[in-house]
Amino acid sequence: MRQIFVRAIGGVALAALVMGGAAACKQDEGGSGSSDASKVCDLKIGFFGALSGADAGLVTPGKQAADMAVKQYNAEHADCKVSIQAYDSQGKPELAGGLATSAVNDAKVVGIVGPAFSGETETAAPTFQQAGLPVITQSATRPSLSEQGWQIFHRGVGNDxxxxxxxxxxxxxxxxxxxxxxxxxxxxxxxxxxxxxxxxxxxxxxxxxxxxxxxxxxxxxxxxxxxxxxxxxxxxxxxxxxxxxxxxxxxxxxxxxxxxxxxxxxxxxxxxxxxxxxxxxxxxPCAPATAAKGTFVQDFQAEYNAAPGVYADVAYDLTKIFLEAIGEGKSTRADIQAFLTSYNKPGAASGVTYKWTDKGELDPSQVRxxxxxxxxxxxxxxxxxxxx
Known part of the structure; x- marks a missing residue:
């Protein structure tokens, strides 16, 4: 049940993941003087939320947008691709703990878009925190999520x-x-x-x-x-x-x-x-995705033969933030966490300037x-x- 507030980390040892947090395949492209000397390849961005079940309609548009962002990135980085790893919680907190453990045990996963709902975030975030795996939720709005001391937590929209x-x-x-x-x-x-x-x-x-x-x-x-x-x-x-x-x-x-x-x-x-x-x-706490900026609406329509739905533009932006970090050679969870801490740029689709407080809340001036x-x-x- 979504209202059960369990915090199950599981019996898996996470110390090695906390210290490492990456399985980057770095391709050597020249001498140490080259800016492309160490390209980060074969990493994964997790997408965590209800991808099936009665509440999947709230999450599927965001997953589609995340997939599209990665597809576009890979088209420009054909020799050094990134993939999306889906974690289907069905919106159920009791499933979130096991999924979170699976995510942190896959060292190629260096960031999570989601979890999408507040109950599953309460369950999964302690595991992500222990492993140092940064997350940006596109839609979990319970205010107390930012009051738990989770440095890895970021929210891409306003809270309740x-x-x-x-x-x-x-x-x-x-x-x-x-x-x-x-x-x-x-x-x-x-x-x-x-x-x-x-x-x-x-x-x-x-x-x-x-x-x-x-x-x-x-x-x-x-x-x-x-x-x-x-x-x-x-x-x-x-x-x-x-x-x-x-x-x-x-x-x-x-x-x-x-x-x-x-x-x-x-x-x-x-x-x-x-x-x-x-x-x-x-x-x-989201503007109409059908009025997003740039070519997002046209690209989404061409990709899925449908208009973008709820939180699609936000999930697209958040995925692109992780991709930007990877494109700049950030290959560990710690590197990407540091990247998010100092991030301050507008999203290509939503136009929201993504800048977070020390608790992971979106800058209040950007909340709509x-x-x-x-x-x-x-x-x-x-x-x-x-x-x-």
């Missing part, structure tokens, strides 16, 4: 201290007399819902809890419809949000349904169905939160929500 108040601000703009709040008890969903409740204050008339894999929401639906709330915030993922929303609509609830980025995926649209999902709102509305079977950008 920005998304929560922004979602509350959006809800306040709907002028509801009362707001009902529900969360799924996951590390992400509960944390985000707490921030929304704090920001909404007395507007919150009641709250309730869902559970992982829940499909019957009749008890919560009854409470919502009896509460008189004209707006509802849901903290959690599509797997539970979709049947919940369908059952709310079937019970006659006509109020606003607002969720965080955990529902901002294609599955929320298709599984819920156009009639029931129409008008639902998702907030996200957007609202998206389900309209005619697609997520349509509504507006960027002003910072409080």
């Amino acid at each position: 201290f920005s998304q929560g108040p922004a979602a509350a601000s959006y809800i306040k703009g709907l002028n509801p007399a009362k707001v009902f709040v529900v969360d799924d008890q996951s590390a992400y969903g509960a944390g985000l819902a707490d921030e929304v409740k704090k920001a909404l204050g007395p507007l919150v008339s009641a709250s309730d809890k869902a559970t992982d894999n829940q499909q019957d929401f009749s008890a919560i639906v009854t409470k919502v419809t009896a509460s008189g709330a004209s707006a509802l915030f849901y903290g959690g993922y599509t797997e539970e949000a979709s049947p919940f929303l369908k059952q709310l609509r079937a019970a006659g609830y006509k109020g606003a349904f607002v969720g965080g980025d955990g529902i901002y995926d294609a599955n929320m649209l298709s599984v819920t169905g156009k009639a029931d999902v129409e008008g639902a709102v998702a907030t996200c 939160v957007w609202a998206y509305v389900a309209k005619d079977g697609a997520w349509a950008p509504d507006k960027e929500i002003p910072k409080a």
